Amino acid sequence: MSHFGRTGPPDITDTYSLLILNITFRTTADDLFPYFDKYGKVVDIFIPRNRRTGDSRGFAFVRYKYADEAQKAVDRLDGKVVDGREITVQFAKYGPNAERIDKGRISESFSKSSYRSRSRSPRRRYRDDYRDRDYKRRSRSRSFDRYDRDRYRGRDRDYRRRSRSHSRSDSPDYYRGRGRGRYDDERRGRSQSRSRSMDSASPAQRSPTPRRSASPHRSPSPRSGSPDRHSGDRRSPTPHGVSPADRPADSRSQSP
């Protein structure tokens, strides 16, 4: 059974869900199966992962058919070292639909009747949130920090370069309005007012006002040394290119 959770929720009726925390990011359902299967009838194992990257989020759900077996698994596997990490096994407090469940027991009654029992507790679902609290207290500039290391992490520098040569298809704006699921909904909702100021400031720095300078901080200045010579020769960095003709974009205001 290697397709746990891939075919969707099988039969969640009268099953007992266990929440497995602290598992490694590479632990799969197959890895957990032998551990939990030893203590009872495992109906299904599901490991939520990031839809964009497909990475494990660090926890899993194991559904047992009987409560006593689930309880035993909690007692026996809680604190067990799996894949080199101590896992935490406990009964799930919420159901697949985020409804509150009792002792990890899932039944149709709970899925329909007690559904509205919750929705009052906006729990966090993403690591962005837990990190957010850390970055929140130190500075409010986390608005962009979060994007840098959470959404793009180290790849942001890539999309920046590529977006120039390729097209807007690689720009973050494209993703935000295209292939974004409900995950980004919540984060986008609260940054709505803030994102506006960011959107108008970010592109304003790179696109308009090109007359400022080509690269003020880079300043090739090849005269000091001669590292660019071999590459500069073929590029013919002749000063004649500095003429106004080089900047047609300045036609709107080249001499204020």
Add this chain to the structure above:
DNA sequence: GTTGAGCGTT
């Protein structure tokens, strides 16, 4: 290649 509080998909 990294990370580490928490509650889930066809």
